[in-house]
Amino acid sequence: MQSADPALPGFFNLPSPKSPDYRARLAPVTADDTGISASLKSGLLQEGQEKSREGQAVAVVASEAEAEKKSKVVVCARCHSLRHYGHVKRPDAEVLLPDFDFVAAVGPRLASPSGARSLVLLLADASDFDGSFPRAVARLVAVTSEAHHADWKHGAPSNLPRAVLVVTKLDLLPTPSLSPDDVHAWAQARARAGAGADLQLAGVHLVSAARGWGVRDLLNHVRELAGARGKVWAVGARNVGKSTLLNAIARCSGAESGQTLTEAPVPGTTLGVIRVDGVLGAQAKLFDTPGLLHGHQLTSRLTPEEQKLVQVRKEMRPRTYRIKAGQSIHIGGLARLDVEDLTVGSIYVTVWASPLVPLHMGKTENAESMMKDHFGLQLQPPIGQKRVKELGKWVRKQFKVSGNSWDANTMDIAISGLGWYGIGLKGEAVLGLWTYDGVDVVPRSSLVHERASIFEETGFSVSKVVSRADSMTNKLKGNKKTNKKEMKASSHSSEVPESSEPATVIDA
Missing domain, CATH: 3.40.50.300 (P-loop containing nucleotide triphosphate hydrolases)
Structure with missing residues (x-):
């Protein structure tokens, strides 16, 4: 610990101890106080009893203070703030x-x-x-x-x-x-x-x-x-x-x-x-x-606010898609799974990640525009479009997957620090996984075989992040329209001559 600079980690300032004669002020007792015993109000307690009880109370307070002093845990300002x-x-x-x-x-x-x-x-x-x-x-x-x-x-x-x-x-x-x-x-x-x-x-x-x-x-x-x-x-x-x-x-x-x-x-x-x-x-x-x-975990690159979205704090719930070749699933702005080739009509993909991270399923051909228009907004983390470039280069890894059952997930593709895609199919597939350079992507045997009973639909998943981003986008669009109308109105008013008189309306 250090006591030189409160802005640096480990700062600790020993609090001044209370005086042994310190007593908390008590409100005066009145006859209307229902919480005070009738004997105390009427003054029937003997002086000896009062002194005896007062001495016992002081002893109890002293012993409690001593016990508290011994058991009190000393922590720095950083730990106090964290706790x-x-x-x-x-x-x-x-x-x-x-x-x-x-x-x-x-x-x-x-x-x-x-x-x-x-x-x-x-x-x-x-x-x-x-x-x-x-x-x-x-x-x-x-x-x-x-x-x-x-x-x-x-x-x-x-x-x-x-x-x-x-x-x-x-x-x-x-x-x-x-x-x-x-x-x-x-x-x-x-x-x-x-x-x-x-x-x-x-x-x-x-x-x-x-x-x-x-x-x-x-x-x-x-x-x-x-x-x-x-x-x-x-x-x-x-x-x-x-x-x-x-x-x-x-x-x-x-x-x-x-x-x-x-x-x-x-x-x-x-x-x-x-x-x-x-x-x-x-x-x-x-x-x-x-x-x-x-360093291979995504969380090591995220800000504290972004980490709050990614961290799993409650029991994980599956979000399942039935997806065809030529379609993709985004997990926020952190990962994307492309279904590039299939020997069957479709496969099941179950996303296991924090429920605070929004998902999107759509055509792979629109993936570039999704990254340009929605990363940092509807697809968070990252929070803010400037953060997308700060996270690094967007790279692809290819996986060839095979399975023999439609009833359960047969393998996972895990992204370190984020979650995983559970794949269920009876046949073969070629998948492309996109994430930031240096983040570990691991194919493995399936941990959880189940999938959701109700499948997700095309487009954005229901999320507070998406709703907030949509309302902000609509607000910006509304402000732009209002500004354009005001500019047009001001330009029309400037074109009217100052000497012009209002038109006279004649009733038919």
Whole structure:
């Protein structure tokens, strides 16, 4: 923390303590006060009783003040703003914060063959698994474990770091239609696809900190793996829910340290490695680490206002289209799927993304005009047409897709930091996916097989963003028409001679 500049992160100004003689002013008691006992109004209380009760009250107040002082959590102005208002006061100062490099900061400890046992919790967001999964850290654990295992075979001391995959925010998926066993196997396969087949997982846990799902099982497993003196590191991308999960674990463990980690729907809330005390017991240590910045996620390029539109905060709902060759589906101004060629008449495309992001389905031949006229307006994010160029170059990736069922989605095309298209077909298709250069686009087996019971129609989806943009556009058009009429009226009045007299009307 620092107390030099309130505009910079970490500012903290110690509040002045209240005087021990401070007493809140009380309103005078009158005979009309119904909330005061009749005995107090009539003065029947004995003086000794009054003094005794007064002394007891002072003692209680003093003990409560002392307890509050001990349990009071000291936070900086930035954390206070995040906790109570959900945003930072100075977003421009966030660029001064250093990025956290887990490999450089914690990697040497994992690579050391001696010392306490290391356990790494690899956190991934259920609604953006491939974008949020910490691939580099998972690869580090896999390589280190392989090297230590070779040393152990030759009789050298070795401390094999272990990894546990934790899929957070499970409540965001349509859980009634999902089998936990299927999601478990799917997540394990995706983790190995991102980190390599050498990644050995000590366990896979599906949790929801908001609902408390799976938290106790995770805590018991972590305690078992960490032992009495182990070190546990929670690692994940920004806004994956690390601090929220660790607070849920602390509540589940019954920890009474009074420490709570700052939670906020703002990427990069945690700035440094924080030790969470009183959770694992004995001498084992649990650490919360800053969120990793993934440049391949779309959210890393968006402004705070744009991130609010993209972030999924409620259970995801499918939006399904029946689409033919030569048609396209936009997800805001961030992604576009073109159906270029089909061996069948049509296919089903289900969009899984934030409901705040508007969609549009139309002809591919009109895609360029859509980008020119509607990106930043009806199709947000980005917010504002100037932001379109700031996000980078618009590039295409091609995918050849095949399926054998009309009843369910057979594969996904996921856009990191945004969501995914679920594809359902019985035949083959050639698809083109457009998004900004550098954003990861991943073909994968389908996570959610279901689709909407009522299909979306051609054109813009029903959205507050679209309605707001339409009303603004209509207002601008109305202002232009009014200005033109005023200009015409003024030009006509200027053409009339000053000496001209009004015409005389003669009744027939």
